[in-house]
Amino acid sequence: MIKQAIIPLAGLGTRLLPLTSVFAKELLPINGKPGIEYILDECIEAGIKEIIFIISKKKKLIKDYFYKDMFYKKIIKKKRDARIIKEYKKILRYKKMIKFVYQNKPLGTGDAVLKTKKYIKDKFFLMLLPDDLIIKKNCSKSMIKIHKRYNSSVMASMNVKKKTVSRWGIYKLAKKIDKNNFLIKDVIEKPAINNAPSNKAVIGRYILPKNIFLKLSKQKPGKGGEVHITDAIQSLINDNHKFIAHNFSGKYLDCGSMQGYIKSSLEIAKI
Ligand code: G1P
Numbered sequence: 001m002i003k004q005a006i007i008p009l010a011g012l013g014t015r016l017l018p019l020t021s022v023f024a025k026e027l028l029p030i031n032g033k034p035g036i037e038y039i040l041d042e043c044i045e046a047g048i049k050e051i052i053f054i055i056s057k058k059k060k061l062i063k064d065y066f067y068k069d070m071f072y073k074k075i076i077k078k079k080r081d082a083r084i085i086k087e088y089k090k091i092l093r094y095k096k097m098i099k100f101v102y103q104n105k106p107l108g109t110g111d112a113v114l115k116t117k118k119y120i121k122d123k124f125f126l127m128l129l130p131d132d133l134i135i136k137k138n139c140s141k142s143m144i145k146i147h148k149r150y151n152s153s154v155m156a157s158m159n160v161k162k163k164t165v166s167r168w169g170i171y172k173l174a175k176k177i178d179k180n181n182f183l184i185k186d187v188i189e190k191p192a193i194n195n196a197p198s199n200k201a202v203i204g205r206y207i208l209p210k211n212i213f214l215k216l217s218k219q220k221p222g223k224g225g226e227v228h229i230t231d232a233i234q235s236l237i238n239d240n241h242k243f244i245a246h247n248f249s250g251k252y253l254d255c256g257s258m259q260g261y262i263k264s265s266l267e268i269a270k271i
Helices: 035-045 057-066 069-078 082-097 109-114 139-150 162-167 212-218 229-238 258-270
Strands: 004-008 050-055 098-102 124-128 132-135 153-159 169-178 181-189 200-209 243-247 251-254
Touching: 004 035, 004 109, 035 082, 035 124, 035 132, 035 139, 050 057, 057 082, 057 098, 069 082, 082 098, 109 212, 109 229, 124 139, 132 200, 132 258, 139 153, 139 200, 139 243, 153 229, 169 243, 181 229, 200 229, 212 229, 229 243, 251 258
Parallel strands: 004 050, 004 124, 050 098, 153 243
Antiparallel strands: 124 200, 132 251, 153 200, 169 181, 169 200, 181 243
């Protein structure tokens, strides 16, 4: 069973400046609701019971969002507004599930994952990258099904335009399992066009094995001086650990870029 999820949230959000100069990108509203709540709802619907947020001192605003009890209580006492009561209850429900750990230096996603080591209890856990919203179908839920069926690690994937491969983790497949699931042979972080093994990209949903912590603790920084989760995954594949790429059927929205962020509000408003 996958019961725990982790969410790296220490990123600076430079692609969304100036919005992120004073604000955390994950709290920016998408059609009237903070982006992070979409991710939390995806987790809850997929059966996750505990969520670990990896934040930084600079992103303390995210913690504050869930710890405004006195503020809500005062307002609710003054005027018993049904909408505010409902929203506060929702926030309380989220808060109960969330633990916070800190990554104060931006050393990469792999380094962020390593910070959660002592909190992970089971053999596998889920990771969601908050820039990647997937709507219309719960991607985490579908991946958990695949994980159960094959007892394997799973990553979300989609085909991307060849000219954009250097934006993603790109994988080479070893074998097609069925229409939407592929066994991964190799994965490389942000390859140059002429070095890319395919146009199949990893998207920000991962079911990772606990033994990835051992790899991460020994791993040297890679591309751009950061510790990449992709490199630790490759290292596990080299040790014959099974990773499946799952072509999800929901709609992908890149909320980490200004264009994508604007588009995501429009797309969600249509549902
Ligand atoms: C991260 C991963 C990359 C993956 C991407 C999906 O990159 O490192 O492998 O393809 O997320 O969004 P980032 O978006 O942090 O640059």
